[in-house]
Amino acid sequence: MQAFLISTGVVALAEIGDKTQLLAFVLAARFRRPWPIIAGIVCATLLNHGLAGALGAWITSVVQPETLRWVLGASFIAMAAWVLIPDKIDDEEVSSATRLGVFGTTLVAFFLAEMGDKTQVATVALAANYSAIVSVVLGTTLGMLIANVPAVLIARKFVERVPMKLVHTVAAVIFLILGVLTLSGVGQGAY
Secondary structure, three states, X not given: OHHHHHHHHHHHHHHOOOHHHHHHHHHHHHXXXXXXXXXXXXXXXXXXXXXXXXHHHHHHXXXXXXXXXXXXXXXXXXHHHHOOOOOOOOHHHHHOOHHHHHHHHHHHHHHHHHOOXXXXXXXXXXXXXXXXXXXXXXXXXXXXXXXXXXXXXXXHHHHHHOOHHHHHHHHHHHHHHHHHHHHOOOOHHHO
């Protein structure tokens, strides 16, 4: 349960202001059909984060626990810094997929936008840290939905009311705490 809750919270916070949330705004403004967009987000995230979780699980099978602890700790601390950098969205990510319909466009655009994104990297690290791939993937997917469904449903009004700097700072602090705890060996039996 801890892996699920931490994965949900970390990704929900990290996702606010992220390029995939900006993509959700763009898709909502362009298509004005929230349910196919939300369905596309769910499917793309499950697929993308499922692959990331599998990578995280595989890493634990080939990397020694002591080395893994240092790599994960450093990864969480790097994520703390990365989450403070604002994202931008490329118009190419949206315009290249519009012939696929609302669901297809969202599925392709979200899957591609998540490649190498901080939430995907976080999913790899969380899956490696907790050795609970299903809990982590479901948690990170729920975190994506917590951040992106309101973006789709209420679009621009959401951004105007959320203090992005505070949200990014809280997410960075959580990643930093996870990094320090991991480096200090807390929960070492988890991986």
